[in-house]
Amino acid sequence: MFKNRGHFFETMTGSGQVTTGPLPIGQFVQLIKQTVSHDPLFRNQALKGEVTQWKQYASGHTYFSLRDQDGQMSAVIWKGKCPIDPSIKEGSEVVVIATLDLYVKRGNIQLVVQRIEPVNVLGELEKAKRLLIEDLKQEGELDRNRLPIPAVPKHIAIVTGAGSAALSDMHRLIDNRWPGLRRTVIGVLVQGPRAPQEIVRGLAVTRSLATEKTAKERGEPPVDLVIVGRGGGSPEDLWAFNLESVARAILASPVPVVSAVGHESDVLVSDLVADLRASTPSDAIERVVPSRNEMEFLLDEMDERLKVASRRQLIDCRQKITVLHSRLRVAPLAGLNRAKGEMMRIASRIDRAARQTLSVQSNALARYEASLAAVHPQRVLERGYSMTQTAEGAVLSSVEGLQSGQDIILHFADGSADAQILKTQKIEGTK
Amino acid sequence: MTDEQPTYTEAVLRLETIVSTLERGGMGLDETLKLYEEGADLLKRCKSELATAEGKLNELQLDEIEFELKAEKQ
Numbered sequence: 433m434f435k436n437r438g439h440f441f442e443t444m445t446g447s448g449q450v451t452t453g454p455l456p457i458g459q460f461v462q463l464i465k466q467t468v469s470h471d472p473l474f475r476n477q478a479l480k481g482e483v484t485q486w487k488q489y490a491s492g493h494t495y496f497s498l499r500d501q502d503g504q505m506s507a508v509i510w511k512g513k514c515p516i517d518p519s520i521k522e523g524s525e526v527v528v529i530a531t532l533d534l535y536v537k538r539g540n541i542q543l544v545v546q547r548i549e550p551v552n553v554l555g556e557l558e559k560a561k562r563l564l565i566e567d568l569k570q571e572g573e574l575d576r577n578r579l580p581i582p583a584v585p586k587h588i589a590i591v592t593g594a595g596s597a598a599l600s601d602m603h604r605l606i607d608n609r610w611p612g613l614r615r616t617v618i619g620v621l622v623q624g625p626r627a628p629q630e631i632v633r634g635l636a637v638t639r640s641l642a643t644e645k646t647a648k649e650r651g652e653p654p655v656d657l658v659i660v661g662r663g664g665g666s667p668e669d670l671w672a673f674n675l676e677s678v679a680r681a682i683l684a685s686p687v688p689v690v691s692a693v694g695h696e697s698d699v700l701v702s703d704l705v706a707d708l709r710a711s712t713p714s715d716a717i718e719r720v721v722p723s724r725n726e727m728e729f730l731l732d733e734m735d736e737r738l739k740v741a742s743r744r745q746l747i748d749c750r751q752k753i754t755v756l757h758s759r760l761r762v763a764p765l766a767g768l769n770r771a772k773g774e775m776m777r778i779a780s781r782i783d784r785a786a787r788q789t790l791s792v793q794s795n796a797l798a799r800y801e802a803s804l805a806a807v808h809p810q811r812v813l814e815r816g817y818s819m820t821q822t823a824e825g826a827v828l829s830s831v832e833g834l835q836s837g838q839d840i841i842l843h844f845a846d847g848s849a850d851a852q853i854l855k856t857q858k859i860e861g862t863k
Numbered sequence: 864m865t866d867e868q869p870t871y872t873e874a875v876l877r878l879e880t881i882v883s884t885l886e887r888g889g890m891g892l893d894e895t896l897k898l899y900e901e902g903a904d905l906l907k908r909c910k911s912e913l914a915t916a917e918g919k920l921n922e923l924q925l926d927e928i929e930f931e932l933k934a935e936k937q
Contacts, residue, residue: 580872582870583872584912584913584916585916586916587918594922594924610916611917612917612918613916613917613918614916614918614919615920616922616923617920617922618924618928619922619923619924619925620925630925633925637925637929637932640932641932646932646935650935653915653918727913728910730875731906735906738878741882741888742885742898744885745885745890745895746895748889749892749895778892781892781893
């Protein structure tokens with residue numbers, strides 16, 4: 433077994449030195465160091481990872497570990513060997529140019545760093561976001577006509593993190609404003625690598641729920657409003673809402689979409705493409721869910737105004753009829769027929785009025801109709817009275833001024849007769 | 864107004880117009896009754912629309928609802 437090992441060392445040295453016994457450990461480590469330092473793979477290599485155990489010593493050297501989920505290695509930046517970005521700290525993502533070195537005395541390997549740069553993840557994302565906004569602008573999506581938010585949403589779909597604080601806030605606010613408002617919550621991941629895809633799928637579900645067909649199958653009204661969002665977080669946490677796939681899914685919605693991501697300053701792409709931008713999920717609810725009490729109050733108020741105004745109008749109409757009636761009483765016969773026609777029309781309107789739901793005022797009108805009917809000239813004639821007129825057409829209501837032999841006309845309910853005055857008599861005591 | 868059912872907002876706007884017209888006055892009997900009837904009908908419709916917003920609260924995980932929708936399609 434040792435022999436085999438010995439053979440191994442022989443080949444390893446590759447320099448003609450033949451070692452037959454066990455190799456002293458120092459030499460062995462030295463050998464590794466030589467091998468490693470000759471391999472270009474381990475020289476000036478660009479490496480990416482997260483900084484941990486970041487320690488800057490008074491000596492000016494900086495020690496840290498570079499790690500990711502699969503492994504890690506110690507690293508050193510010798511004093512003055514390279515500038516260090518002051519933003520680098522524990523947990524920073526960095527790229528280093530480093531050469532592998534082996535500290536023979538301890539047998540430790542470490543990276544000797546020649547350059548170190550923080551990875552500006554957000555910087556790259558920001559750039560992608562800017563380009564996306566440019567594209568959307570060119571396509572006209574940012575100037576599109578926004579869909580109007582329904583005054584009374586009959587079925588709200590909420591795409592957000594299941595069990596999140598944002599969701600409980602939304603439920604609480606909805607139930608304050610409109611208890612029992614119909615809603616469907618689609619629980620998705622709103623953070624992490626799977627978030628964009630889940631949000632896109634969640635929005636696809638809302639599109640399906642917005643169709644008449646699916647709604648009918650599910651026995652509920654179609655979704656008429658979508659809220660997509662989450663509570664606040666770091667820009668990275670919210671990044672799904674800056675991605676093209678999510679933006680396109682919002683644009684594809686046949687019903688209005690509210691972007692409800694908790695953030696104050698920076699605008700997200702989802703805000704730009706949505707039909708309504710809310711600053712938080714709670715803000716979204718306040719802006720799209722009306723208060724049922726307020727709405728009912730407004731309708732009641734309108735109801736009252738409608739009744740009062742209609743009643744006043746009907747009273748006005750009745751006054752007009754009164755005026756017409758008094759005109760009719762003094763009208764010469766030439767105007768009688770016209771007035772009679774008008775009277776009939778009014779009577780028929782009053783008939784209709786009486787049938788209306790406005791019971792109080794229409795009853796009054798009905799009573800009025802009855803009294804009108806009683807004094808209608810035609811009715812008077814039918815009762816056996818007749819109306820007398822001079823040959824010139826003046827209505828006669830007195831014997832004053834009548835002459836024997838004067839021609840007069842007598843009007844009956846069914847016609848008229850020409851007649852002549854034989855003699856006049858005035859009843860004593862009358863005017 | 865067209866044959867199509869007005870939206871809630873349209874209905875409320877029309878109601879407002881009707882009420883202001885009546886409040887301004889000067890209309891004949893026919894017109895008054897016609898407006899009153901239309902207004903009363905709109906009010907009834909608006910009130911019943913408020914009731915239709917009430918319904919079930921569904922809360923589902925993405926996978927569950929996708930599964931449901933798929934099952935319904937078959």
